[in-house]
Amino acid sequence: MEKVAIKDSSYRLKKAKILQTKKLTANEKFFEIALMDGERLDYEPGQFIMVSLLGIGEVPISVCSSPAKRDSFDLCIRAVGKVTRSLHKLKAGDVIGIRGPYGKGFPVRILEGNDLLIIAGGLGIAPLRSLIQYVLDNRRDFGKVHILFGCKEPKDMLFSDELEYWNERTDLHYACTVDRADPDWAGNVGVITTLMPGVDIEPSRTFAAVVGPPIMYNFVIKELIAKGIPERQILLSFERNMKCGNGKCGRCQIQNLYVCQDGPVFHYEQIKNLNEAF
Amino acid sequence: MEDLQYVILKKERVHDFISTLSKIQKLVAPVSKGYNNFAFEEVSSGSEIALKYIPTILPLKKFFMPQRETLLEFKIAKGTHAEPVVEYEPMTIFGAHTCDLAGVQCLNMVFSERPKDYNYLTRKNKITLIGLECNEYCDEYASCHLVNASFPSGGYDLFFTDLGDYFIVHVNTQTGDEIVDTTESFEKADTSHIKELKRLRDTKSKIFSNEVSIERRYMPELFDMSFRARVWKALEERCLSCGNCTNVCPTCYCFDIRDELELNLKRGVRYRVWDSCQLEPFARVAGGINFRKERSARQRHRYYRKFRYPVDRFSRFFCTGCGRCTRTCMAGISLKETLNELIKESEDRVWKKWL
Ligand SMILES: Cc1cc2nc3c(=O)[nH]c(=O)nc-3n(C[C@H](O)[C@H](O)[C@H](O)COP(=O)(O)OP(=O)(O)OC[C@H]3O[C@@H](n4cnc5c(N)ncnc54)[C@H](O)[C@@H]3O)c2cc1C
Ligand code: SF4
Ligand code: FES
Numbered sequence: 001m002e003k004v005a006i007k008d009s010s011y012r013l014k015k016a017k018i019l020q021t022k023k024l025t026a027n028e029k030f031f032e033i034a035l036m037d038g039e040r041l042d043y044e045p046g047q048f049i050m051v052s053l054l055g056i057g058e059v060p061i062s063v064c065s066s067p068a069k070r071d072s073f074d075l076c077i078r079a080v081g082k083v084t085r086s087l088h089k090l091k092a093g094d095v096i097g098i099r100g101p102y103g104k105g106f107p108v109r110i111l112e113g114n115d116l117l118i119i120a121g122g123l124g125i126a127p128l129r130s131l132i133q134y135v136l137d138n139r140r141d142f143g144k145v146h147i148l149f150g151c152k153e154p155k156d157m158l159f160s161d162e163l164e165y166w167n168e169r170t171d172l173h174y175a176c177t178v179d180r181a182d183p184d185w186a187g188n189v190g191v192i193t194t195l196m197p198g199v200d201i202e203p204s205r206t207f208a209a210v211v212g213p214p215i216m217y218n219f220v221i222k223e224l225i226a227k228g229i230p231e232r233q234i235l236l237s238f239e240r241n242m243k244c245g246n247g248k249c250g251r252c253q254i255q256n257l258y259v260c261q262d263g264p265v266f267h268y269e270q271i272k273n274l275n276e277a278f
Numbered sequence: 279m280e281d282l283q284y285v286i287l288k289k290e291r292v293h294d295f296i297s298t299l300s301k302i303q304k305l306v307a308p309v310s311k312g313y314n315n316f317a318f319e320e321v322s323s324g325s326e327i328a329l330k331y332i333p334t335i336l337p338l339k340k341f342f343m344p345q346r347e348t349l350l351e352f353k354i355a356k357g358t359h360a361e362p363v364v365e366y367e368p369m370t371i372f373g374a375h376t377c378d379l380a381g382v383q384c385l386n387m388v389f390s391e392r393p394k395d396y397n398y399l400t401r402k403n404k405i406t407l408i409g410l411e412c413n414e415y416c417d418e419y420a421s422c423h424l425v426n427a428s429f430p431s432g433g434y435d436l437f438f439t440d441l442g443d444y445f446i447v448h449v450n451t452q453t454g455d456e457i458v459d460t461t462e463s464f465e466k467a468d469t470s471h472i473k474e475l476k477r478l479r480d481t482k483s484k485i486f487s488n489e490v491s492i493e494r495r496y497m498p499e500l501f502d503m504s505f506r507a508r509v510w511k512a513l514e515e516r517c518l519s520c521g522n523c524t525n526v527c528p529t530c531y532c533f534d535i536r537d538e539l540e541l542n543l544k545r546g547v548r549y550r551v552w553d554s555c556q557l558e559p560f561a562r563v564a565g566g567i568n569f570r571k572e573r574s575a576r577q578r579h580r581y582y583r584k585f586r587y588p589v590d591r592f593s594r595f596f597c598t599g600c601g602r603c604t605r606t607c608m609a610g611i612s613l614k615e616t617l618n619e620l621i622k623e624s625e626d627r628v629w630k631k632w633l
Pocket of ligand 3: 241242243244245246247248249250251252253258259260261
């Protein structure tokens with residue numbers, strides 16, 4: 001068996017340096033990262049990258065910053081297992097491996113000129129933050145923008161400074177809720193669908209972008225359809241186990257679709273009849 | 279049939295041919311392992327080869343997509359530098375049946391679809407393929423005719439057909455032509471040889487027929503209406519989730535990617551290994567949600583990955599009819615039986631209109 005270097009391997013890693021990290025909650029950490037060797041990550045909101053720690057493994061993570069920020073990009077990582085826990089131990093100056101971006105993100109060109117209803121549950125805010133920042137960078141190109149955010153408890157709230165900033169902006173409507181309040185919480189309490197009656201939309205010109213845990217989708221989609229938003233205009237992002245990102249390893253397959261290549265963002269019409277989707 | 283593309287190899291010259299061939303580069307061919315088991319292994323003489331054999335335990339994918347394959351080599355000391363590598367071995371495979379050639383064709387499609395997998399493609403280009411025709415069925419588990427793999431249709435450099443005292447050999451590529459030239463064992467075929475071949479193929483079309491009672495073109499439709507069939511529930515009770523069926527399948531290519539450090543923790547590799555959609559954790563994500571939790575869903579996924587999903591993506595079945603999954607299953611799950619049961623189950627609904 002011969003072994004030689006291969007230039008065009010799909011598994012080649014780009015080196016990337018961690019510029020800063022910030023603990024967001026007990027389980028989630030924020031990373032600002034820049035590619036080394038003068039390279040730049042060229043991505044769309046909603047796309048993901050494979051993040052590598054040599055000797056430990058590789059995981060898919062959504063880019064959570066706006067592509068307009070050219071010199072670096074952000075990740076928000078929840079520690080759940082081997083690789084993500086090891087990533088949490090890293091600090092500014094450490095070097096990691098990156099490949100990607102992969103997949104189809106939010107169709108921002110199609111969204112332009114329309115109203116947006118952005119609904120994030122928990123860590124779903126990560127890929128949606130990329131979209132939100134993109135929309136704010138190009139605010140004039142979009143119609144009305146609503147952002148609804150829900151998480152389990154106030155202490156789980158990610159990006160709280162930014163949420164505050166969105167709340168204060170006059171050119172978007174923002175609301176949030178928690179499943180369970182704590183004594184300091186003065187805001188809404190209840191699952192995310194309780195925020196939906198309060199949003200006034202014109203369904204035919206509204207696109208909904210929804211990212212959250214699988215259980216959330218069933219309830220939210222029902223509400224969106226009840227509000228009259230066409231199925232093609234409901235966008236969802238799926239999480240699956242992923243190993244390759246290239247539509248080969250089979251891990252992320254939903255019937256005849258590969259989430260890593262055909263998604264992770266799908267419109268509801270595309271996947272509503274797929275038995276293994278939800 | 280173009281005469282120029284055919285040569286013949288007299289039986290008495292086969293041994294010469296094989297030993298010459300084995301001197302050019304590594305040669306692998308079917309070898310008997312006893313108890314009606316066969317394996318593709320390195321050979322250097324004709325006497326080692328089993329010319330009459332039923333599908334080998336593992337298909338040719340073991341050469342095209344090795345069970346374990348290094349993708350990256352890295353040194354921890356040097357920060358995060360990792361070098362992508364490809365492992366390959368130039369070789370000639372002799373004696374591949376049409377079902378196994380079809381299996382390689384499927385893998386070729388998958389790995390050359392964008393984004394291309396150059397690890398696979400580099401290796402594939404170093405392998406010479408010599409096919410061998412089945413004049414009759416290998417055994418009762420085969421269903422190669424149903425999936426259009428019982429007759430040769432490309433995917434080889436040379437293709438051998440046994441016509442009694444000699445093999446007639448179809449020369450399909452330049453590489454094949456070079457083998458004919460350098461081994462100096464072949465003679466020109468004349469019209470009588472071609473006629474013999476045609477006669478064999480005619481006989482074959484009487485022997486080979488759809489192994490389950492459905493026309494090939496209706497298969498996708500059968501699967502379209504079978505997602506909720508009771509058949510899958512019945513498999514749930516029997517399947518042991520061992521993954522043997524996917525391991526021996528010539529077109530199952532799912533893999534896992536893992537890292538491994540040497541004991542000194544200074545160097546390591548990232549490698550891929552065969553994985554199986556039949557194993558419980560395959561579609562599980564963080565938080566414990568599993569998108570194919572039940573064995574019935576996983577078995578159904580396996581069948582749809584053979585007969586339905588690839589039809590949209592690659593316009594062909596990803597079953598080659600080799601019968602390996604049936605031969606190997608410890609629970610006695612049979613591909614032909616499953617298909618027959620699907621047909622039977624859908625019959626009382628709309629199937630009748632086609633019969
Ligand atoms: C498109 C996409 C975008 C994602 N974006 C983010 C993000 O922005 N931030 C974030 O924190 N997480 C994100 N994830 C989830 C993240 O990839 C997984 O949490 C991570 O792979 C778990 O790896 P681990 O080694 O830490 O855990 P492991 O030790 O491998 O496993 C812990 C648990 O996670 C499951 N699991 C293993 N691999 C995956 C996987 N690839 N995806 C989901 N579950 C897995 C295991 O079955 C096990 O139950 C995303 C996943 C996808 C598919
Ligand atoms: S070989 Fe048989 S028992 Fe094992 S996973 Fe396949 S079908 Fe199930
Ligand atoms: S992650 Fe490998 S096929 Fe999608």
